[in-house]
Structure formats: C-alpha cells, structure tokens
Amino acid sequence: MSRESLPLQADDLSAFAKSLSLQLAQHLESRAALPGHLSLLNMLARAAGHRNVQGLRAAALPAVKAKTATQPQPAPARGPRHPELSEIADRALRQFDDQGRLVRWPSRYQVQRYALWGLWLHFDGKRRYSEPEVNEILNSRHGFGDHCTLRRELVEMKLLARTDGGKEYRKLPARPEPDMLPLLRELRERSLSR
Secondary structure, X not given: OOOOOOOOOOOOHHHHHHXXXXXXXXXXXXXXOOOOHHHHHHHHHHHOOOXXXXXXXXXXXXHHHHHHHHOOOOOOOOOOOOOOOOHHHHHHHOOEOOOOOEOOOOXXXXXXXXXXXXXXXXXXXXXXXXXXXXXXXXXXXXXXXXXXXXXHHHHHOOOEEEOOOOOEEXXXXXXXXXXXXXXXXXXXXXXXXX
C-alpha cells in the first residue's frame, strides 16, 4: 500500500474504541497471531463506520482532493525557484527563512559564500564592532547556533576585518558579483518584513 494521508473521523470515540477492541478480540480468538497491517487498517476503518479501508479511502477522497487543490504547490526540486536568481543564488536563498534568517549552514562551499553575503548586509560600514556585538548580530540573523563559524568565514572571505586580538571588527567595502544582487535584494526585503 502506498503511504497517503487519510483523515479518520470517529463521531463517538468510546464506540470507536469498543468496536476496535471487539474486532481485535475476535481476531485473536480465531488466530493466535496479531493482525497484519491490512487487517488492522480494515479494523480501524470498520470501527469508524466504513466497510473497509477502501471504503474509508473512497469517502475521504473528495476531502483530500479539495485540500490539496487549495494548497500551494511545492517548488520544483531542481532548478531555480526564484525567477531572477542563478541556481547557486537560489540554493543560497533556500537556506534562509521568510524573515531572512539563515536557518542552516549549506554544505556546498559556493552556496556558503553566497549565504555569507546575506549576513554581510546587516553590518554598518561606518562603525566598528566589538566581538560580542558581531556575535549578537550574527545570532539574530541565523538559527543553527554557530556564530563562531560565521564570524570566522566572514573574516576569511574579507567581508569583515578584525584587529589582531579580535577586539575590533569592521565591515569591509566589497562588491558582490552581479548574479548575487537579486539574492541580496530578496534577503533585504525579507529582513525588512520582520
């Protein structure tokens, strides 16, 4: 049987439980083994007032079709989901939530680079930051709990500079590649909608 969601409604939970208990007792009287998968599915369907699991499926089918018709279709598994973005920029965008927070660290190096540009946006080029201030900004802009990696990668990528002791940080002026601009625009819009 395929795995599908079928809503199972019992108007009277007590009657449902009694019916299921009675069916299980009858099954165990006639056989020594527990019921199989399909037998158990049929027992559940009968306890809910259907003839068998196929009857339950037939009764639920109109509701399931109506529900899936109103839900938005998922984005394609491959290729850009956002029309303006390159495939790498699109993959980077998928690492961010609706508020522009980085929710997971990408496994691919190139996608990591693009994601770091999204964090770079949140620093002011006219001011200097202490390490706790950098950590606070990064913690507010990501959700996987590793601000140290992000801070180190921003410095290694020359998007942030730090003094030798790591006491002071500053945003470095940098120019993103042209295919990254739609990504940064989208992330800026998401973070403004917070």
